[in-house]
Amino acid sequence: MGSLLPNGRQQFVDINGRPLVGGSVYFYAPGTENKLDTWQDQAQTIQNTNPVKLDGRGQATIWGSGTYRQVVFDRFGALVWDGLVSEIAGQLSSTGGSAVVGFEQDGDGAVGRTVQDKLREVIDLDDYATFLEACNLSVAQGRYVRLPGRNFNVPAGTVIPGGADVRGVFGQTTITITGAGALMMGGNRVSLRNITFTGGTYALNTNGKNKHHVERCVVTATTQHGIYCDSDRNHFVRNEFHDCGLTGIALTGTGAFRNKVMGNDGQSNGSFCFWVSNGANRNELIGNTTESGNAAELIGITYDSWGNRVIGNHAQGTLDNGISVTGYRNTVIGNVCMLNANHGIGIYGERNTVKGNTCKNNGQANLTAAQLPYAGITMTPAFGGLARKNVVQGNICDDDQAKKTQLYGVKVTTNSHIQWTAGMVVNAGTAFCFNGLNIYHTTTFGNAGGVPPTHTAGTVSDGTILWTWVASNISTPGDSSNVKWQAATNVGAGTFVTNVNRVYSTAAGGVTGATPPTHTAGTVSDGGVSWTFEEEFPTNLDGWDNTIDSNSTTGNLIAPWVVQTSNRNQVKHSGIMRNSVDGRQLAVDILPIAQNPEGSITAVPGSIAQRLDTSTTPGIALFSKQSGTGNVGWLPVALRHQGLLANRPDLTALGNGVRGYQYFATDIGAHGTLLTWSTGNIYVDLVTGNTYNPS
Known part of the structure; x- marks a missing residue:
């Protein structure tokens, strides 16, 4: 598209429109009498006089740059005008220049607007003094902040306002967090994409605010966690976490629920890639990966966390287990755990469902150490869990290496907690201990005192260390609704109680009598309330009442499966079916x-x-x-039938396996005769020696 060209020489006219012959034109800085230069050529090499003298046609060649105060006089010195003028480049280069340039999108129905309006669709951080100012504008105008592909230093403690939408250039935009602390979410629904975060104690702290979205970001070089999440319904999707001091993402506290941790990658972190702790619940960890060098598991769930779903993740090459679950009622389905230093999957808690996982060639620590009993899947009482009532079904736990490292496919073990002793060193490795039939936990380290912990609730000192009660053989975080039976106590209908190591329920309720229930079947009265036997707990802290069903476990060094405790556990495997009496040990x-x-x-x-x-x-x-x-x-166990001699069966076709079969012929002798199937495919009366051919 063409446009009109300006005149090569400017012509000035008087108030009557006649050429301003011999006039003078002065140029000053706006609002002053400070002269500014103009030129006779566009290249600004030949300077005009100031004032510029007009010729016999009232013309002159005047090139300028920027905005001028222009003062024009006629040849007699009379003022013609005094005003501001700008050459077009100067006008466009001013802060308001984009407001005078139009824009119209292609296509039918396009609406015209200014370039300024179009450019302000995106908030560019280069246009603002601080990251926070740009975020505040994002919230105010409902537009996203664009971070160019370079580094930005942002102080720890900066609060990102709720609703801010910030996007960088993947692999090029970096936010370096300066100082100790983290970037804090100041409200709900913050969105961060395509940014590399480095430094800080944490990169991000959800700060109790929820529904954030963090996608395609890289988090590295934090001193502790990459993202600290104590809130609900956040999405952490397709991010990378590497070289974080502790975990990549920490979902922590009972307020951390229904978060989605999906498609993330973690490498070389100081602890778990993704950690679910302190009562975090109902979170989804799906499709996450680690493939080398992570110090601990891809996913770890603590003893007090529940209802989380761990689905379709890939844990490879960790320096610990692939996945560990110490909580309760979690679901672990369809994960691949291979070539990890210790177990493929560690199940330390209770009532967890473990199905359809592949655990292959784990126990890699055995390549350089003694043959430690690592398994594809282990159920081990440890870290505050009691390894009970888990269902482990339909998993593949194989070892196809030339040098085997995975000793068992699936195993259940005895109690692995440390026995409390006076003066023992208490550190991260001994933070969980047991005394009697109770398990305790501490977060303070040092040397234990001299008073053994025996309490069954709360926190009590042993003289030096504070120990918090966690569980016992009859009460755990996942099964703590039972109360202890007491005499002369009013109980409601449907109440469950324990006495010694047994659980009873009452359908009617009432006031308890004086005789505590001890029966192991049926319903018996305590003298006031009738109690129905429900279940018998073990009198130890070993793995108990787990179900191992239809797993494929080939090539393991020692055995496809092993149960190392005498406690009740159900096993259905090639070569064995182990069943239990309902409710009994x-x-x-x-x-x-x-x-x-x-x-x-x-x-x-x-x-x-x-x-x-x-x-x-x-x-x-x-x-x-x-x-x-x-x-x-x-x-x-010999089989035996009876009937008339003529009806005795011919067992010739069944071979040696039926030798010893007995048939009682009711019509031989006064009281009948017992015949035994013997060598030569005949029946023998072992008393008389008489023989009878098959009928």
């Missing part, structure tokens, strides 16, 4: 084997062994463990 095994169990198979009384080799090795196929605690006390 009793369990028995059903074992398919290929040998005589007597002297070779250890089980508890009531267990059943099914021989699979009796088609080639004569003997009874079914055995029952009748007595003893070791590998003796197995008795064969």
